[in-house]
Amino acid sequence: MDSTTKTAGGIETSYAKTLLPVTQAAHPTGEMYHDPAVLEREKQVIFGEDWLCIGRAEEIANPGDYKTFRLVEQPVLLCRKSDGTIAAYSNTCLHRGVEVATGAGNTKEFTCPYHGWLYNLDGQLIGAPYMRDSEGFDRKNCKLPALPCETFQGWVFVSLNKTPEKFETFIAEFAEKFGYLDMEPMRLGIQRDIPLNCNWKLMVENFIDFYHIGVLHKDTIGRYMKTTDVPYETRKRGQVFINEYDAGSHTKSGEVFVEPIPALKDKPPRFSQAGVLTPNVNFFVRPDYVMLYSSWPVDANTMIMKQFIVFPRHIVESPGFPEVKRQFLEMSDKILGEDFAMVESLQNASRARHFVPGRMSRLEKGVQHFILHNLDRIYGERQMATAAE
Structure with a gap:
């Protein structure tokens, strides 16, 4: 045992x-x-x-700023969207799972380096070369898996659980x-x-x-x-x-x-x-x-x-x-x-x-x-x- x-x-x-x-x-x-x-x-x-604390909001201060992490082997992409909010995604292309971003930087979109699938800052798939002939495939229905993401006084938290306990409950005593x-x-x-x-x-x-x-x-x-x-x-x-x-x-x-x-x-x-x-x-x-x-x-x-x-x-x-x-x-x-x-x-x-x-x-x-x-x-x-x- x-x-x-x-x-x-x-x-x-x-x-x-x-x-x-x-x-x-x-x-x-x-x-x-x-x-x-x-x-x-x-x-x-x-x-x-x-809920896991992964850093500070000012690390991605401007729209398009992003950072990538591996949280206990799970690839995570954190970015500042065009509307100024922070989002976290599973950093895995919807095609074969290759990371769509590495390191940190600023961008308007994320491109998979393997086959060129393209995502905007909302995680929406906006380009997929040579997929028009794939029956039933509609890129409009494809988005990078979003992860729960919250902030507390500038500290950024994400969860690998898509339905974690309420963040307000988690952070209340702290x-x-x-x-x-x-x-x-x-x-x-x-x-x-x-x-x-x-x-x-x-x-x-x-x-x-x-x-x-x-x-x-x-x-x-x-x-x-x-x-x-x-x-x-x-x-x-x-x-x-x-x-x-x-x-x-x-x-x-x-x-x-x-x-x-x-x-x-x-x-x-x-x-x-x-x-x-x-x-x-x-x-x-x-x-x-x-x-x-x-x-x-x-x-x-x-x-x-x-x-x-x-x-x-x-x-x-x-x-x-x-x-x-x-x-x-x-x-x-x-x-x-x-x-x-x-x-x-x-x-x-x-x-x-x-x-x-x-x-x-x-x-x-x-x-x-x-x-x-x-x-x-x-x-x-x-x-x-x-x-x-």
């Missing part, structure tokens, strides 16, 4: 210690992080069902917590894709694991970040919110290095918030910028982490922004480098024959909540509203 078809009893046997209250619980067994069968199940019931930031007028200052040799869940867990900060990051953010009393707030759907805590900006001193976001101008200089928007987004608020990280599986043992940093628009457009970016990345890369070494070591541990996962700390309450949610999605219908106390 593979790991995704366990009976309820089997789940209890394999993960009994993980299901206990956090002060009694242990971490899950390694199959959660290296078994291809688990990932295939995640592709179906998590990534194939949920909007309640972070909607005050008014991120719509902010602008993307940094965007990077970073490959990692670990399972996608390990990166999400790492970002809400405050237990490691005083040890691993003792020479970086651990110098000025208090982590002994983490104000975790666990919500439905595996979401974790970390209310106001003392952290600071990604500078050597932790001090704000550009003027604060308008909504945060009256907050303390080390004001911070964080959260997990399932399935794969980690979100961090600092006085002068907002960070969003999304973790995407490549296979069970490798992933791509997308890093998005948004700042007030006038900061991004100022002549001094290259220096701001340089300073940010200098510190960010030190912190992330420390994390990357650990999550890749965790991945190795998931396959270690003699390793038995150890007990959890109370500081891992948020991590446990996320883990339990994924266990629910993969193996059962328990759908806990809160993690075990």
Whole structure:
């Protein structure tokens, strides 16, 4: 029996210690992080069902702008239509399935490079050479498959499920917590894709694991970040919110290095918030910028982490922004480098024959909540509203 078809009893046997209250619980067994069968199940019931954040609206600011993605192997085309709205399509020609666009750019129409089928920005087929003799074929009835697409304060979401839950329901608790930031007028200052040799869940867990900060990051953010009393707030759907805590900006001193976001101008200089928007987004608020990280599986043992940093628009457009970016990345890369070494070591541990996962700390309450949610999605219908106390 593979790991995704366990009976309820089997789940209890394999993960009994993980299901206990956090002060009694242990971490899950390694199959959660290296078994291809688990990932295939995640592709179906998590990534194939949920709303997924894929970037910022300003990345396709003008009519005809487009970007292409592969979301868990599914080809997606995102474009700004002539009327200014954003649309998402399956990036597959209706003839043989070849991608009708690659990379990013600006265009008035999409042309399949194989046989020349032509589509407008609405996804409508407007040209198909040598198809007049094909009986019953009418290009007027042919459109690229549209995918549900929504935005929240400039962040773009799509779903691979043609009938997902209402976006308003999906985003409601996140909007309640972070909607005050008014991120719509902010602008993307940094965007990077970073490959990692670990399972996608390990990166999400790492970002809400405050237990490691005083040890691993003792020479970086651990110098000025208090982590002994983490104000975790666990919500439905595996979401974790970390209310106001003392952290600071990604500078050597932790001090704000550009003027604060308008909504945060009256907050303390080390004001911070964080959260997990399932399935794969980690979100961090600092006085002068907002960070969003999304973790995407490549296979069970490798992933791509997308890093998005948004700042007030006038900061991004100022002549001094290259220096701001340089300073940010200098510190960010030190912190992330420390994390990357650990999550890749965790991945190795998931396959270690003699390793038995150890007990959890109370500081891992948020991590446990996320883990339990994924266990629910993969193996059962328990759908806990809160993690075990």
